[in-house]
Amino acid sequence: MASIPLFSGYDAVILAFQFLESFAFIALAAVGLAIIFGMMGVINLAHGEFILVGAYGTALSFHAGLPLPLAMVVGVTVTTIFGIIVERTIVKHLYDRLLDSMVATWGLALALSQLLLIVFGSSINSIGMPMGSVSVGPFSRSIYQSAFLPFATLVLMGGLYVLFTRTTFGVKAKATIEDPETARAMGVDTDRMYLATFALGSATAGLAGALFAPTLGSIQPDHGSLFLVEAFVAVVVGGPSVILGTLSAAGVLGLTSGIFTFFYDTFAGRMALLVVAIFALRALPDGITGYVEDLRQKRREQA
Amino acid sequence: MSQSTKPFGTLRSIGGRIRAPFEGPNTTGNSTAFWVVFLGAVGFLMMYPQMVNPLVLGDTTRYFALGFLALSLCLVWGFGGILSFGQVAFFGVAGYAWGIISINFASATGMTLGIVGAVFIGTLFSFILGYFMFYGGVRDVYVTIITLVSALVLHTFMAQTAGSQWVIGSARLGGFNGMHSEHFELGIGSTGIVFGGTSPDPILRYYYFVVALLIVTYLALRVLVNSSFGMTMVAIREDEDRTATFGYNVPFVKLVIFTIGGALASLGGVLYTAWGSYISPSVFAITFAALPVVWVSIGGRESLIGVVGATVAIEWMQDSLAGTGSEWAMVIVGGLLVFVILVMPAGVAPQIERAGKWLLEKLPPHSDQQAGEPTSKQTRGDD
Amino acid sequence: MSSTGDPTVRESPAVAATGPAKDELLATDGLTKKFGGLTAVDTVDFTVEEGELRCLIGPNGAGKSTLLELITGQLSPTEGNIYFDGIELTDRKSHERIDAGISVKFQSPHIYEALTVRQNLKVPLQRTDRETETVLQRTLEQIDLVEQADESAGDLSHGQQQRLEIGMATTLDPKLMLLDEPVAGMSIEETNEIADLIHTLHDDGMAFVVVEHDMDFVREISERVTVLNQGEIFRQGPIDEIENDDAVRRIYLGENA
Numbered sequence: 041m042a043s044i045p046l047f048s049g050y051d052a053v054i055l056a057f058q059f060l061e062s063f064a065f066i067a068l069a070a071v072g073l074a075i076i077f078g079m080m081g082v083i084n085l086a087h088g089e090f091i092l093v094g095a096y097g098t099a100l101s102f103h104a105g106l107p108l109p110l111a112m113v114v115g116v117t118v119t120t121i122f123g124i125i126v127e128r129t130i131v132k133h134l135y136d137r138l139l140d141s142m143v144a145t146w147g148l149a150l151a152l153s154q155l156l157l158i159v160f161g162s163s164i165n166s167i168g169m170p171m172g173s174v175s176v177g178p179f180s181r182s183i184y185q186s187a188f189l190p191f192a193t194l195v196l197m198g199g200l201y202v203l204f205t206r207t208t209f210g211v212k213a214k215a216t217i218e219d220p221e222t223a224r225a226m227g228v229d230t231d232r233m234y235l236a237t238f239a240l241g242s243a244t245a246g247l248a249g250a251l252f253a254p255t256l257g258s259i260q261p262d263h264g265s266l267f268l269v270e271a272f273v274a275v276v277v278g279g280p281s282v283i284l285g286t287l288s289a290a291g292v293l294g295l296t297s298g299i300f301t302f303f304y305d306t307f308a309g310r311m312a313l314l315v316v317a318i319f320a321l322r323a324l325p326d327g328i329t330g331y332v333e334d335l336r337q338k339r340r341e342q343a
Numbered sequence: 344m345s346q347s348t349k350p351f352g353t354l355r356s357i358g359g360r361i362r363a364p365f366e367g368p369n370t371t372g373n374s375t376a377f378w379v380v381f382l383g384a385v386g387f388l389m390m391y392p393q394m395v396n397p398l399v400l401g402d403t404t405r406y407f408a409l410g411f412l413a414l415s416l417c418l419v420w421g422f423g424g425i426l427s428f429g430q431v432a433f434f435g436v437a438g439y440a441w442g443i444i445s446i447n448f449a450s451a452t453g454m455t456l457g458i459v460g461a462v463f464i465g466t467l468f469s470f471i472l473g474y475f476m477f478y479g480g481v482r483d484v485y486v487t488i489i490t491l492v493s494a495l496v497l498h499t500f501m502a503q504t505a506g507s508q509w510v511i512g513s514a515r516l517g518g519f520n521g522m523h524s525e526h527f528e529l530g531i532g533s534t535g536i537v538f539g540g541t542s543p544d545p546i547l548r549y550y551y552f553v554v555a556l557l558i559v560t561y562l563a564l565r566v567l568v569n570s571s572f573g574m575t576m577v578a579i580r581e582d583e584d585r586t587a588t589f590g591y592n593v594p595f596v597k598l599v600i601f602t603i604g605g606a607l608a609s610l611g612g613v614l615y616t617a618w619g620s621y622i623s624p625s626v627f628a629i630t631f632a633a634l635p636v637v638w639v640s641i642g643g644r645e646s647l648i649g650v651v652g653a654t655v656a657i658e659w660m661q662d663s664l665a666g667t668g669s670e671w672a673m674v675i676v677g678g679l680l681v682f683v684i685l686v687m688p689a690g691v692a693p694q695i696e697r698a699g700k701w702l703l704e705k706l707p708p709h710s711d712q713q714a715g716e717p718t719s720k721q722t723r724g725d726d
Numbered sequence: 727m728s729s730t731g732d733p734t735v736r737e738s739p740a741v742a743a744t745g746p747a748k749d750e751l752l753a754t755d756g757l758t759k760k761f762g763g764l765t766a767v768d769t770v771d772f773t774v775e776e777g778e779l780r781c782l783i784g785p786n787g788a789g790k791s792t793l794l795e796l797i798t799g800q801l802s803p804t805e806g807n808i809y810f811d812g813i814e815l816t817d818r819k820s821h822e823r824i825d826a827g828i829s830v831k832f833q834s835p836h837i838y839e840a841l842t843v844r845q846n847l848k849v850p851l852q853r854t855d856r857e858t859e860t861v862l863q864r865t866l867e868q869i870d871l872v873e874q875a876d877e878s879a880g881d882l883s884h885g886q887q888q889r890l891e892i893g894m895a896t897t898l899d900p901k902l903m904l905l906d907e908p909v910a911g912m913s914i915e916e917t918n919e920i921a922d923l924i925h926t927l928h929d930d931g932m933a934f935v936v937v938e939h940d941m942d943f944v945r946e947i948s949e950r951v952t953v954l955n956q957g958e959i960f961r962q963g964p965i966d967e968i969e970n971d972d973a974v975r976r977i978y979l980g981e982n983a
Contacts, residue, residue: 083484133685138484139426140684143640146633147680154673265629269495276488307503314496318489322479341762368845571852578849581838588830589850589898590821 050177055302057176057186062301062309063294064189068252069267070274071200071286072245077275078282079217079237082131082141086149088268089156090242092261094119094249096156099164099259108170108254115250116243123242127235135234149264156261163258170254185255192251193290196244201283213237273317279327288328293317365562367569369422369577370647376703381648388554397543402662404550405618406655407557411611413642413650414564416635419604421644422568424580425597428632429472429490430608432497435626437465437609438616439501439516442524445617447512451528454617462609469605470598477594477601482583491632498627521623524616553614557651560607564647567603576600637676641683642690649692750809751776751902751933752797752828757806759792759957766792768957769806774902779924779934781944781965784954785978790937791833793954794904797935798830799823811901829900833907835887839880843871843890846879851897861897868926869893870919885916889923896927903927905936909943921946941969953977 073087084090098115102108130148134141171183204210215223216233224230248267256263274293278285296316301309324331358375366373392400412434419425444457472493476486505518516522526545528537529552537545567573575596578586587593616622625631642653657676664672687694752774759767767789774780782790795801797808799820808815815823838846847862866872869889874882879890888908895903905924909917917940924947928934938944944951944965951968953961955977961968968974 130681130685137688139487140688142426142484142487143636144681144684146636147677147684149677150633150637150680151674151677154670154677158670158674269492269629272488273492276485305503307499310499311496314492314499318492318496321485321489322475322481325481325485368842571848574845574848574852577841577845578838581840582836585836585838586849587821588824588836589894590824590853592821 048177050179051302053176054179054181055298057181058302059295059298060187060190061185062297063290064185064193065252066270066274066294066297067193067197067286067290068189068248069271070278070290071197071282072241072243072248073271074275074278074282074286075200075244076238076241078280078285079213079241080135080234081138082134082238083138083145083272084131084241085142085146085268085272086126086152086264087145087245087271088264088266089149089152090119090123090245091249091252091267091271092153092156092259092264093122094246095253095256095259095263096160096164096249097246098250098253099167100160102167102253103165108167111167112247112250112253115253116246119246119249120239120243123245124235124239126242127238131238132231132234149268153261153264160261163260166257166259167254182255189251189255196247197283197287200244204283209236270313273314277317277320277324277327279324279329279331280333281329285327285329292320292328364569365565367573369568369573369645370565374703376699385558392547392550397546400550401546401618402659403655404546404553405615406658407553407651408611408614408618409638409658410557410651410654411560411614412608412635413638413654414560414647415604415607415611416639417642417644417647417650418564418568418607419600420636420639421646421650422573422576422580423597423600423604424576424583425601426484426487426636427490427601427604428487428629428636429494430604430635431626431632432472432490432494433465433469433605433608434612434615435494435497435501435622435624436468436612437461438612438622438626439522440464441613442522442616442622443511443514445524445527446514446522449525454525454528458613458617461613462606465609465612466602466606469608470602473598473601473605477597480594491629494627494632495629498624498629501624501627504624517623519624521621521625524620524622526620527617549618553618556610556614560610561647561651568647637680640690641679643692644690646690646692646696649690649695653691749776750774751778751811752935753809754793754797755807755809757793757796757808758804759789759796759801760804765957767796767803770954770957770959772952772959774933774935776901777928777931777933779928779947779949780936781948781951782935782937782954783939783941783944783951783968784960787956788954789957790954791906792957794830794906794935794937797823797904798828824898824900827899827901828904829895829898829902830904831888831891831895831906831908833910835884835891837879837887837891837894839878841879842876843879843882844875846890847894847897850894854898856897856899865893865897868896869923883916885912885919888912888916888920892920892923892927896932900932902933902935905934905938907937907939909938909940917943918946945969 069091072090073084076082076084076087094115096115097118098108098111101114102111106114126148130144131141134144169182169184171188173180173182174186204213212223212228212233213236215226216228216230216237220230223233252267253259270293274286274289277293278287278289293313293316297309297313299309300312320328326334362378391403395403412430415430415433416427419427419430438461441454441457441461444460445454448454448457472490475481476489481489501516502519504516505520507515509516509518514522514524526537527549537548568576575586575591578589579591579593579596583593612622612626615626638654638657639650641657642651643649661672661676664670664675683690750773752772754770754772757767757770757772758765770789770793772793782793784790792801796803797815799815799818799822803816806816810823810826810828813826815826818826838849841849843866844862847865848858851858851861851865863872866875869892871882871886871890871893874886879887882890892903892905892908908924909920912920921943924934924936928947934947936944936947948965950963951961951965952959953968953974960977961971961974
């Protein structure tokens with residue numbers, strides 16, 4: 041535990057890594073939820089379990105002999121299929137019922153984490169972290185966690201951005217969010233759109249789980265809530281814009297968490313993140329990107 | 344209401360007047376049949392200790408203590424429209440407060456006054472959080488999130504209080520290990536009624552204590568909910584903005600509702616800690632925080648008696664399944680929750696009420712009581 | 727406060743005299759509302775007497791709804807003052823204005839659909855000191871919904887819902903009732919029912935400001951009419967004079983830039 045006064049160059053680097061790790065964790069965990077919340081107004085409280093399914097899929101295939109990258113693909117695929125099933129059976133009935141969707145998906149989360157326990161036992165062996173570590177002065181950081189994951193996060197965000205702005209899918213998706221009636225009149229199969237978006241959100245959750253699997257140590261069925269809270273908070277603090285919202289929220293919350301974890305401990309980091317989130321929601325009830333959008337709107341009106 | 348010149352008539356009209364404040368469009372069960380069943384249930388609860396061993400009795404008492412937590416969410420969500428995942432925060436704060444007071448003032452007086460003190464502290468906390476949210480213009484799902492996050496902040500904080508430096512007076516907070524308090528004694532000075540411990544008598548006394556409190560609280564809530572304040576709550580729940588246009592100070596009313604809910608949750612927390620002379624940070628965890636939502640969703644969010652019934656039933660089911668080594672309790676609860684939301688979002692209680700009415704209609708109208716009895720769908724003259 | 731000092735607003739002589747016996751209930755003084763570059767309400771001096779039934783008409787975009795929103799407090803004026811029953815309302819919040827005696831019914835029905843008709847009426851009624859049961863019964867009779875008292879408001883027809891909403895507004899015992907397009911989209915029968923209701927309430931002494939497009943309806947209920955155009959008061963006077971006024975017809979047809 042470092043104390044405040046002596047802030048060396050090494051400390052700065054460690055702090056930076058701490059931030060990157062928190063940032064990557066929050067952003068990856070949140071973006072799947074953000075896609076679903078932002079696009080469909082559904083809050084999936086089973087999101088943590090979705091991520092966990094991705095982690096389980098990855099870990100089990102890895103332990104069955106597949107090389108890690110392939111195991112991750114398996115993890116993503118399993119979660120996507122699972123997501124499609126959940127959408128068709130449960131979620132599609134809840135599209136205009138925000139609070140009900142929270143409660144129902146929480147029921148799903150309860151059942152799911154318990155089923156994982158029953159089927160796979162109380163834990164699964166860990167996957168060792170690939171890529172080794174690097175020394176920074178007296179400290180050593182895992183390259184995978186401090187560098188690769190943040191990098192992967194940015195690549196994923198970039199990819200999603202391109203998907204939403206440059207592809208037909210993205211255009212149709214945006215049309216469906218803004219005005220489903222008109223979109224339908226334009227020939228968009230909104231039902232298919234919702235399914236595809238939920239599948240995308242699930243796939244992203246699965247990817248988060250796959251990527252984080254090596255960092256979890258032994259994988260346990262109650263890890264879902266670890267992901268859920270940070271994701272949930274980031275989505276709401278981020279606001280309506282999926283990509284920018286997730287990035288800005290992960291930035292702010294990751295920085296808060298990183299700083300407090302660095303100077304005190306992980307408990308402090310978590311508490312600081314949660315407290316900042318409370319005040320952020322109170323100050324910016326539409327989230328960061330919602331606030332920015334309001335500013336833009338006001339400026340337009342004055343023009 | 345049908346009046347009769349038979350002697351029964353006067354009794355019935357007196358009964359009607361006594362019943363009036365407890366009835367109205369906002370509660371399930373406004374018929375004579377309901378009150379008959381209710382009195383029957385109360386009678387059953389009085390006899391219950393004769394039928395079971397002290398261990399089971401103790402467990403049942405715990406379920407009833409949790410019932411206060413369920414009632415608190417029922418009021419705040421079912422009637423006020425505020426979905427709070429943070430009722431456990433007040434439950435836990437009051438529980439810990441009582442534990443700390445009871446350790447530092449380990450006499451009967453201390454513990455008895457401690458109830459008041461602890462409930463006050465928990466309620467104060469709910470007042471502050473409510474003020475922060477409602478007077479800050481926070482609405483709908485953001486209230487839900489802030490309440491959830493508040494509970495989680497407490498969870499994270501309390502979990503790391505294991506060190507010996509975390510003491511209040513002589514009470515060690517204990518972190519993950521939890522905090523043990525003294526056995527609960529109600530009374531003044533040396534004339535206290537001991538409630539805690541594992542011997543049968545205190546368990547029996549505590550059972551009656553909690554059940555009595557629960558019944559009184561339930562009836563008081565019925566009066567509240569059927570009063571004009573209850574109407575205000577419902578109006579805000581249905582359409583907050585429209586209600587404001589009639590001149591209601593909506594943030595203030597929400598604050599009042601939330602604070603009353605906080606008081607109920609706090610009382611539950613005190614009873615819970617006193618029950619086992621123990622409390623741990625797990626009461627602030629997300630799994631426990633979501634439990635009241637489970638109980639209330641399944642029981643029927645607008646039914647006070649439904650949520651208490653659901654709490655007892657669900658907790659009992661979990662305990663019995665865990666007892667037989669089965670791990671399926673949570674799967675069943677989770678599945679039940681999904682089922683209820685999809686198929687009967689108003690919960691189980693309205694379905695039971697409907698079934699009850701259907702049954703009543705099947706009975707031959709052998710007295711003017713059946714025929715003239717207004718159902719809860721109709722409003723009585725002075726609700 | 728005189729009705730207007732603007733010489734371009736022609737007061738039809740027959741109704742110009744407001745005798746000393748009548749009191750001004752509502753008066754705006756130079757009321758202006760600007761949204762960025764757009765002036766929605768422009769220096770309006772709008773007066774309503776106690777117990778008067780005034781209709782507010784004008785082409786789309788004339789500023790009628792904005793004027794109502796300024797009176798109810800939903801919008802704050804850019805300039806100008808509002809006086810009601812002897813007090814200045816300009817800086818008062820919406821619910822204070824309601825307490826002062828102004829009631830409003832908006833365009834789209836905003837009732838509690840899940841509650842019964844009776845419960846709907848209770849919500850505003852509770853706010854007053856009036857005796858619940860008698861007022862409830864009387865209101866139900868006035869709005870002609872006695873049979874439907876215990877039905878869900880969401881099950882009512884559009885016209886019935888509008889009547890319910892007017893009923894809800896009257897339970898607050900207002901001195902002035904603002905109605906924003908009360909008969910929009912209604913059948914002739916429903917429109918007549920609303921006209922009857924307004925007459926009943928007006929006979930009891932309630933003042934009205936009714937924004938409407940339906941000229942038959944306006945003719946049916948109004949004494950005086952104020953014509954708004956481009957945020958300003960264009961004409962004021964009895965309905966026959968206004969209807970026969972060429973300039974008024976032109977602004978409706980859009981020939982006035």
